[in-house]
Amino acid sequence: MSAKRSISRPGSDAIRDKGWLAANRYLVLRRISQLTVLLLFMTGPWFGLWIAKGNLASSLTLDILPLTDPYLFVQSLAAGFMPASSALIGAAIVIAFYALFGGRIYCAWVCPVNVVTDVAAWLRRRLGLKSGRAPDGNTRYWVLAGSLLAAAVTGTVVWEWVNPVTILQRSLIFGLSGSLVVIFAIFSYDVLVASRGWCGHLCPMGAFYGLLGQKSLIRITADQRGRCDDCMDCFAVCPEPQVIRPALKKAGQESPLILDRDCTNCGRCIDVCNKHVFHFTHRFDQRSDS
Amino acid sequence: MSPASAARRKFLNGIAAAAGGGALLTFGSLLAVRPAAANPAQALRPPGALAEDEFLSACVRCGLCVRDCPYDTLVLAPVGSDVAGGTPYFRARSIPCEMCDDIPCVKACPTGALNPKLTDIHDARMGLAVLSDQETCLNFLGLRCDVCYRVCPVIDKAITLETLHNPRSDRHALLLPTVHSSHCTGCGKCEAACVLPEAAIKVMPVKLAKGALPDHYRKGWEEKQKHGGSLIGDQLEMPVRGLEGKAHGDVRVDTPPAGLDSGWKP
Numbered sequence: 156m157s158a159k160r161s162i163s164r165p166g167s168d169a170i171r172d173k174g175w176l177a178a179n180r181y182l183v184l185r186r187i188s189q190l191t192v193l194l195l196f197m198t199g200p201w202f203g204l205w206i207a208k209g210n211l212a213s214s215l216t217l218d219i220l221p222l223t224d225p226y227l228f229v230q231s232l233a234a235g236f237m238p239a240s241s242a243l244i245g246a247a248i249v250i251a252f253y254a255l256f257g258g259r260i261y262c263a264w265v266c267p268v269n270v271v272t273d274v275a276a277w278l279r280r281r282l283g284l285k286s287g288r289a290p291d292g293n294t295r296y297w298v299l300a301g302s303l304l305a306a307a308v309t310g311t312v313v314w315e316w317v318n319p320v321t322i323l324q325r326s327l328i329f330g331l332s333g334s335l336v337v338i339f340a341i342f343s344y345d346v347l348v349a350s351r352g353w354c355g356h357l358c359p360m361g362a363f364y365g366l367l368g369q370k371s372l373i374r375i376t377a378d379q380r381g382r383c384d385d386c387m388d389c390f391a392v393c394p395e396p397q398v399i400r401p402a403l404k405k406a407g408q409e410s411p412l413i414l415d416r417d418c419t420n421c422g423r424c425i426d427v428c429n430k431h432v433f434h435f436t437h438r439f440d441q442r443s444d445s
Numbered sequence: 446m447s448p449a450s451a452a453r454r455k456f457l458n459g460i461a462a463a464a465g466g467g468a469l470l471t472f473g474s475l476l477a478v479r480p481a482a483a484n485p486a487q488a489l490r491p492p493g494a495l496a497e498d499e500f501l502s503a504c505v506r507c508g509l510c511v512r513d514c515p516y517d518t519l520v521l522a523p524v525g526s527d528v529a530g531g532t533p534y535f536r537a538r539s540i541p542c543e544m545c546d547d548i549p550c551v552k553a554c555p556t557g558a559l560n561p562k563l564t565d566i567h568d569a570r571m572g573l574a575v576l577s578d579q580e581t582c583l584n585f586l587g588l589r590c591d592v593c594y595r596v597c598p599v600i601d602k603a604i605t606l607e608t609l610h611n612p613r614s615d616r617h618a619l620l621l622p623t624v625h626s627s628h629c630t631g632c633g634k635c636e637a638a639c640v641l642p643e644a645a646i647k648v649m650p651v652k653l654a655k656g657a658l659p660d661h662y663r664k665g666w667e668e669k670q671k672h673g674g675s676l677i678g679d680q681l682e683m684p685v686r687g688l689e690g691k692a693h694g695d696v697r698v699d700t701p702p703a704g705l706d707s708g709w710k711p
Binding site: 199205208209210212213214215221223224227228231234235236238239241242245306310311312315316321322325326328329331332333336337 | 498499501502503504505506507508509511512513521523524525529530531553554555556557561
């Protein structure tokens with residue numbers, strides 16, 4: 156199989172060797188997870204069966220469990236407002252969860268924007284688009300700092316006026332107009348301007364969750380890296396390709412663990428690898444075949 | 446160029462690009478944001494909402510108040526609306542606030558953007574009703590519509606009917622709906638109920654509707670009551686020529702009977 160075909164259709168070898176379902180296992184699980192999160196909010200308005208109320212910014216599940224997005228909470232703080240205890244408890248629970256289990260699993264397993272940018276990346280690979288220029292990957296941290304600074308200067312949560320992530324989540328859950336505009340904007344940006352542009356370079360929410368899960372437990376390991384035949388499928392499919400090299404090629408580290416905070420734990424590298432190089436594990440698992 | 450300086454240049458370029466991109470995005474978002482507290486006059490905040498600029502720092506746009514509003518009064522502003530995107534509001538003319546005793550919207554708010562100290566809905570000040578058009582209000586035209594007065598949940602306190610002589614017919618009264626800011630919660634039921642195609646009474650944000658007296662103004666009658674009597678002593682009563690036999694202040698002139706009372710017979 157030629158390298159070019161592999162880049163446009165990463166995972167085709169894995170589908171041949173492992174079967175379609177095994178080669179898309181984590182993709183399917185993530186789509187189920189993302190859809191389930193939205194459905195938990197929709198059973199109320201659709202069937203009168205209230206499981207989760209509110210939206211991903213802040214919610215109340217089964218009238219008992221408060222959850223608040225810590226990035227929104229911090230923006231409120233920066234704007235000079237101390238949110239009430241319910242939001243405080245909600246944010247603490249969310250922070251504890253993601254700090255423990257992996258910050259950016261929010262991006263890969265919860266956030267609906269991920270579906271849009273995954274499809275955009277898929278289309279870009281298929282069409283073989285190389286055009287456009289992605290901003291530096293650190294831009295997201297500047298946007299994060301800028302959003303907090305802007306909140307402090309203006310005294311309002313200014314980023315939330317334009318934050319496409321919360322706008323999409325809110326519009327979907329509350330049936331407001333705006334979903335299509337946001338989807339179209341992010342999709343065309345990712346397809347035409349910058350490969351993996353939004354989630355991988357700009358989104359300050361992703362940056363925030365990345366920082367949050369810097370030391371989190373769940374990690375992907377390239378423990379069977381000796382079997383790697385350099386087919387490049389994992390690099391082609393990974394939303395944050397720079398995170399793979401240190402673990403897979405021992406670039407600057409001996410450990411086989413992908414420890415970069417940008418890794419979203421999406422598991423696509425596990426899916427597309429027909430050599431079974433990658434596995435989910437915890438951050439203390441140093442086992443490796445080489 | 447040495448490899449070290451090339452690497453340094455690349456690093457600095459990266460930093461500059463990131464800083465530039467970040468700054469551009471931030472300022473772009475700032476530009477896209479209209480000044481706070483510029484909501485349209487007909488968009489009212491839920492009960493207990495903090496002052497607009499503070500509200501916009503406190504509200505995380507989760508919509509929990511919207512979900513717990515039993516009358517679907519509250520809605521979240523969509524993107525591109527003239528109300529800050531994602532924040533809750535209502536329009537009195539579409540669905541007014543029913544002033545629930547337990548105030549579920551305030552209880553639902555996780556951040557305190559709707560102040561939990563509001564426990565009596567009668568203390569809510571979502572807006573202030575204004576009888577904004579005296580030319581079309583049916584009561585001002587001399588009819589007995591009274592609908593705004595009748596539907597007011599704080600009837601006889603927030604809206605009273607003030608009686609005035611009707612100079613057009615010269616034999617009827619005008620009963621003028623009059624709003625009292627000390628009791629009006631801004632629920633909007635009067636505006637919703639106004640029978641005209643366009644309401645003559647409208648609820649507006651308090652800031653827009655309410656005037657303010659200068660600080661140094663004192664009302665003589667209030668000062669007199671506080672003091673327990675006139676502060677300047679009793680007024681001198683001077684005799685008025687031609688009215689010597691009458692009580693002080695009675696300036697009615699005795700006129701010969703006329704009209705129906707004239708006693709004239711054909």
